[in-house]
Amino acid sequence: MITFDKEANLFHLTNKSISLWIYINSESLLETVYFGKYCERPNLSSRVKDVDNCTTQYFDQKEGIEKTFKDNFSIKSSRFEIGVHNGGDNRPAPIIVQKNNGMYDTNFQYVSHKIYKGYPKYENGPHVFGMDGDTLEILLKDEFSDVYIKYNISISSTSDVIVKNVEFINKGKSKVNILRALSMSLDLDDCEYKIHHFYGNWGNERNESVNDVIVGEQIISSNYGRSSHEDNPFVFITSKNATYDEGEVIGFNLVYSGNFKYSFYSDYLKKLRVSLGINDFDFNWVLVSGANFVCPQSIISYSSKGIDSMSQNFHKFIRNNLISYKKISQYKPIIFNSWEGCMFDFNTESILQYVDASEKIGSELFVLDDGWFGKRKDVNSSLGDWFIFEEKIDLKKVEEYVHSKKMKFGLWFEPEMVSFNSDLFRTHKEYALGVYRKHPILHRSQLVLDFSSEEVVENIFSQICKVLDYIKVDYIKWDMNRDIKEHYSLFLGDEHQGEMLHRYVLGYYSLLEKILNKYPNIMIEGCASGGGRFDLGTLYYCPQIWASDMSQPSLRMINNFNTSLGYPLSTISTHINNSIETSYKEKGYLALFGTYGYEMNPLMLTEREISEINSLINVYKNDHLSLFEEGTLYHLVSPEQHNFMAMELVNADRTKFVVIVCKKQGIRLSEKLRLKGLNESSKYKSNIGVFAGKFLQNRTLDIKLESDNLEIGFYYFEMVK
Numbered sequence: 009m010i011t012f013d014k015e016a017n018l019f020h021l022t023n024k025s026i027s028l029w030i031y032i033n034s035e036s037l038l039e040t041v042y043f044g045k046y047c048e049r050p051n052l053s054s055r056v057k058d059v060d061n062c063t064t065q066y067f068d069q070k071e072g073i074e075k076t077f078k079d080n081f082s083i084k085s086s087r088f089e090i091g092v093h094n095g096g097d098n099r100p101a102p103i104i105v106q107k108n109n110g111m112y113d114t115n116f117q118y119v120s121h122k123i124y125k126g127y128p129k130y131e132n133g134p135h136v137f138g139m140d141g142d143t144l145e146i147l148l149k150d151e152f153s154d155v156y157i158k159y160n161i162s163i164s165s166t167s168d169v170i171v172k173n174v175e176f177i178n179k180g181k182s183k184v185n186i187l188r189a190l191s192m193s194l195d196l197d198d199c200e201y202k203i204h205h206f207y208g209n210w211g212n213e214r215n216e217s218v219n220d221v222i223v224g225e226q227i228i229s230s231n232y233g234r235s236s237h238e239d240n241p242f243v244f245i246t247s248k249n250a251t252y253d254e255g256e257v258i259g260f261n262l263v264y265s266g267n268f269k270y271s272f273y274s275d276y277l278k279k280l281r282v283s284l285g286i287n288d289f290d291f292n293w294v295l296v297s298g299a300n301f302v303c304p305q306s307i308i309s310y311s312s313k314g315i316d317s318m319s320q321n322f323h324k325f326i327r328n329n330l331i332s333y334k335k336i337s338q339y340k341p342i343i344f345n346s347w348e349g350c351m352f353d354f355n356t357e358s359i360l361q362y363v364d365a366s367e368k369i370g371s372e373l374f375v376l377d378d379g380w381f382g383k384r385k386d387v388n389s390s391l392g393d394w395f396i397f398e399e400k401i402d403l404k405k406v407e408e409y410v411h412s413k414k415m416k417f418g419l420w421f422e423p424e425m426v427s428f429n430s431d432l433f434r435t436h437k438e439y440a441l442g443v444y445r446k447h448p449i450l451h452r453s454q455l456v457l458d459f460s461s462e463e464v465v466e467n468i469f470s471q472i473c474k475v476l477d478y479i480k481v482d483y484i485k486w487d488m489n490r491d492i493k494e495h496y497s498l499f500l501g502d503e504h505q506g507e508m509l510h511r512y513v514l515g516y517y518s519l520l521e522k523i524l525n526k527y528p529n530i531m532i533e534g535c536a537s538g539g540g541r542f543d544l545g546t547l548y549y550c551p552q553i554w555a556s557d558m559s560q561p562s563l564r565m566i567n568n569f570n571t572s573l574g575y576p577l578s579t580i581s582t583h584i585n586n587s588i589e590t591s592y593k594e595k596g597y598l599a600l601f602g603t604y605g606y607e608m609n610p611l612m613l614t615e616r617e618i619s620e621i622n623s624l625i626n627v628y629k630n631d632h633l634s635l636f637e638e639g640t641l642y643h644l645v646s647p648e649q650h651n652f653m654a655m656e657l658v659n660a661d662r663t664k665f666v667v668i669v670c671k672k673q674g675i676r677l678s679e680k681l682r683l684k685g686l687n688e689s690s691k692y693k694s695n696i697g698v699f700a701g702k703f704l705q706n707r708t709l710d711i712k713l714e715s716d717n718l719e720i721g722f723y724y725f726e727m728v729k
């Protein structure tokens with residue numbers, strides 16, 4: 009619900025659980041009066057804090073005298089929705105527009121507003137949707153130009169989530185340059201917060217870094233051309249001493265797959281400005297007269313009840329309001345992926361054997377990974393040549409065989425790349441980024457295609473269509489195995505090079521859209537050397553993303569635990585592989601806390617291992633959707649701070665729940681866990697006994713994992729009727 013009190017110039021955005029109060033002050037600037045848990049009406053006078061008598065005076069040019077701003081606000085320290093650039097606010101402004109005369113000053117002031125049901129509607133690009141929200145659209149005009157912005161703020165009525173973004177419109181006669189276009193900023197009254205973000209590299213994504221807000225500016229960003237392994241656009245802040253179920257927590261994410269930037273700024277005034285959006289590194293968007301520019305949406309999840317409630321808000325909102333895949337609430341077939349089993353070393357016969365063997369462990373969707381196209385025998389060739397490698401594989405035969413078994417069929421593509429040893433590169437060198445260099449930088453022997461160009465995207469689209477029109481494909485694994493090291497396009501004019509990285513991301517989205525529009529029944533899974541592009545932009549199109557090339561439970565449990573703080577388990581693609589760290593059954597427990605599936609040489613399995621894997625199929629079939637995908641997730645013990653990890657999932661009617669405990673090698677574990685979210689007056693039976701809900705919520709579930717090895721415990725409870 010959004011209301012506007014005309015007398016007081018006050019907006020209230022609320023869902024009765026959280027509130028955002030915004031005031032239009034006497035200088036037409038938007039001040040954040042209050043953001044937090046539901047508040048009937050804040051005290052307006054509390055917004056003015058006289059910090060060292062700063063900047064409340066101005067010179068009235070007309071009357072030639074000194075005056076005090078009517079509202080007595082302070083440019084330097086008041087809380088603004090969109091801070092000014094220059095003019096007394098030393099905090100970084102979220103928006104900088106350079107005018108045609110070279111001026112940098114930017115100051116957006118209120119003009120008018122609209123309130124409507126739902127979220128802003130966009131034809132293209134990833135965006136939130138649904139009718140459970142209300143939107144406040146505020147039109148603001150730059151004091152120094154005819155550039156306007158639509159500042160959209162939506163509030164969900166079903167999750168404690170706020171969505172913000174900015175749309176630019178140039179109504180002036182001359183072009184301007186947008187030098188910074190962040191999607192939102194949030195000014196907080198103090199800086200007593202810790203910042204949590206998730207860093208890593210290939211095979212080692214999403215380690216948690218926690219640090220205090222410092223005096224100065226902290227930047228968390230990606231400059232890799234994709235959201236990256238190195239840092240993730242999901243970031244949250246916690247008040248001091250917040251836990252999984254107590255304290256104030258504010259989570260942020262961005263519906264974007266390219267370079268992003270978070271700035272946390274605090275100075276001697278000990279307040280905090282958080283701002284986030286497209287990274288402004290080498291960003292310079294030319295906005296010609298009449299043109300518009302839309303910033304990606306940012307999502308804020310607010311909790312006054314600890315980290316889990318912030319993360320549950322995200323889970324619900326991402327599943328209901330962001331993932332556009334139509335069958336999100338339906339059963340998903342169990343995937344078998346060929347990569348770790350045979351890599352490039354396969355032919356028609358060996359793949360048919362894989363199909364048979366995968367069927368024995370319940371696979372319902374067979375995915376042929378890298379190596380079926382061009383002349384691809386290893387990583388050194390053929391990206392960009394999307395035609396079947398007929399001397400290597402009879403793909404039609406494989407597809408028909410898979411379908412004859414009533415299984416679905418999937419194929420791997422890496423659409424954004426080109427090998428220097430490829431027909432595409434030989435005929436269209438200019439399609440590759442970096443060829444202007446004396447020594448174009450390679451990674452995995454490949455270059456990135458210039459997706460800022462429609463011609464390049466169209467070329468790849470028509471090649472992919474030929475394959476998809478020839479064989480029936482139900483699933484695509486869309487990979488991206490290197491980052492973007494070049495910021496120069498041969499297709500864009502001199503003036504537009506600062507647009508290249510963002511245009512690349514738009515090209516990525518446009519190819520996804522073209523494929524999904526033409527083949528709406530295909531499910532696309534995202535991947536970027538594992539989890540190098542795990543973000544909300546990708547999830548809009550791809551309901552799940554391969555979370556890491558590291559499937560060893562000792563490391564993967566950290567990734568999955570941390571990723572699930574910001575993303576639903578149903579998005580975290582996880583497979584059982586041939587790792588020797590623990591048994592197939594125990595690896596299966598971990599995979600159940602993700603999408604579930606297999607990635608192995610199935611011909612190596614012993615009868616005992618086959619039956620171990622098969623013993624989990626019923627859990628997957630009966631419970632994966634309602635419990636693992638749609639249930640409420642509680643993070644009990646973090647593997648970052650302890651030598652074990654524990655999570656709990658409870659279904660909607662609290663009749664079933666599961667607990668997973670994964671302990672590291674070399675320790676013996678004897679712990680009591682306090683469970684959450686149960687029906688206190690009910691009893692639950694499990695493989696370790698019958699317990700009262702109330703009892704289990706009192707730190708009384710006894711866990712003993714006593715071998716020296718890595719060990720995974722899995723406890724499945726059902727309500728006693």
Ligand code: GLA
Pocket residue numbers: 347377378420487489535536537538554556557
């Ligand atoms: C990346 C992916 C793997 C696999 C290989 C194929 O590393 O993350 O899952 O698809 O590429 O080359």
